[in-house]
Amino acid sequence: MSTDYLASALKVLEIESQAILQLQQYIDGSFERSCQIIQNCKGKVVVCGMGKSGHIGHKIAATLASTGTPAFFMHPGEANHGDLGMISPQDVLLAISNSGETAELLNLIPVVKRLNVPIISMTNSTTSSLGKHSNEVLCIKVEQEACSLGLAPTASTTATLAMGDALAVALLNASGFTSADFALSHPGGSLGRRLLLTIADIMHTGDELPLVTSDQTVRNALFEISRKGLGMTGITDKEGKLVGIFTDGDLRRILDDRIDIHETPVAEVMTANSKTGRPEMLAVEGLNLMEKYSINSMFAVDHENKPVGALNMHMLLKAGVV
Known part of the structure; x- marks a missing residue:
């Protein structure tokens, strides 16, 4: 029985590693323009996603914030009931939906457009409803999920997380963010102690x-x-x-x-x-x-x-x- 466990685990790692490698084809002009939009942003990157995409969005927002790009997560369900006031005309919306058809996200589009806030989406299709309404699309399409049933978001969420990391690090390098800057936002960590204590x-x-x-x-x-x-x-x-x-x-x-x-x-x-x-x-x-x-x-x-x-x-x- 243990052999089955090992085989299943190895298959998951194989599928998810391939999914990340396949993202390389999507590091293109749209990725570059997305970076430029965020770099020119005078406010914050507002990350938004439902379900598993929301969990990944929390991590992407945290990574952006800790590497020099001000960001926070906004739950789309709560945004539809008042939290949309968190977003300002100076911000950028980073909307995450694998299908590009998440209703809670699509409901936000008219108000976001009215504020003239640029929309960068992470989705598997530029022709999805979310993709069509976005200024730029970061494609996160994967060939298959690692779940043997093809149902649970696995490879797709891993690919989304990797795309978020790629975005954060590209922005970090472009802005000249240093380890000392990183320590200032991590004063409680070991790096903060190493770099801030005199x-x-x-x-x-x-x-x-x-x-x-x-x-x-x-x-x-x-x-x-x-x-x-x-x-x-x-x-x-x-x-x-x-x-x-x-x-x-x-x-x-x-x-x-x-x-x-x-x-x-x-x-x-x-x-x-x-x-x-x-x-x-x-x-x-x-x-x-x-x-x-x-x-x-x-x-x-x-x-x-x-x-x-x-x-x-x-x-x-x-x-x-x-």
């Missing part, structure tokens, strides 16, 4: 900073490392400027060399000219510095090279930057 957002400051002066002993530095819990301490001169860093790794090295921690000034065993960042730097830039120089922690300094913050790899990991 070192200042996560660094330890004030009394949390592990610091000793260059004339203090290694013993004093160890106490400071233990108190502040960052696995390091900064070394400053009499003016408060950072001159070096002393870490857990440095401790292991000097113990092997049998150095007297009670008498030796930490300045003699510190790492001078340590790598530093600026508070305004992106946290991901700090991560890149640490990875480039194989270090686990560093200080953020001001324009006078005075330490104002400290961070380590664990803090970057906790903040979701790594």
Whole structure:
């Protein structure tokens, strides 16, 4: 029996992958003109569809919105009972109907036309009622549904989704939309954290900073490392400027060399000219510095090279930057 399950699943994937590949023939002048209409739009793309087309429409609207093309979904049934007020003359209507004969969509056409709103349709035929009333048609015709009964929308909805993705990405590339722009609309996601957080957002400051002066002993530095819990301490001169860093790794090295921690000034065993960042730097830039120089922690300094913050790899990991 399990073989039948596998065979059915593989057949679905074969049919749906072919349906997507066949869309290539419809990436033509109408697709290009549709992109231009949306790019020239001063308002939003209003995506509309019933049933399964509506579910796909929700996703297309979300993809457009997150990639730099303002868009939202409007349910055609609700639009016929008041929600049509959501659409303005500055908008573009993206109407989705595989048959092109969905009554709820067709009922909207007169009002949309009266508003002089351009209509781009996704349908399987330019000669359908919806296709005839559209400014441009993005054909989503498929040879067969993946459903063995030929009834449930399967390959057709997959093709519609793929056409929506093609439209969104084409518009993204044309507008120069960047990963930083994407992060602004996804502040809660991992990309947003990587691109929007600065070192200042996560660094330890004030009394949390592990610091000793260059004339203090290694013993004093160890106490400071233990108190502040960052696995390091900064070394400053009499003016408060950072001159070096002393870490857990440095401790292991000097113990092997049998150095007297009670008498030796930490300045003699510190790492001078340590790598530093600026508070305004992106946290991901700090991560890149640490990875480039194989270090686990560093200080953020001001324009006078005075330490104002400290961070380590664990803090970057906790903040979701790594």
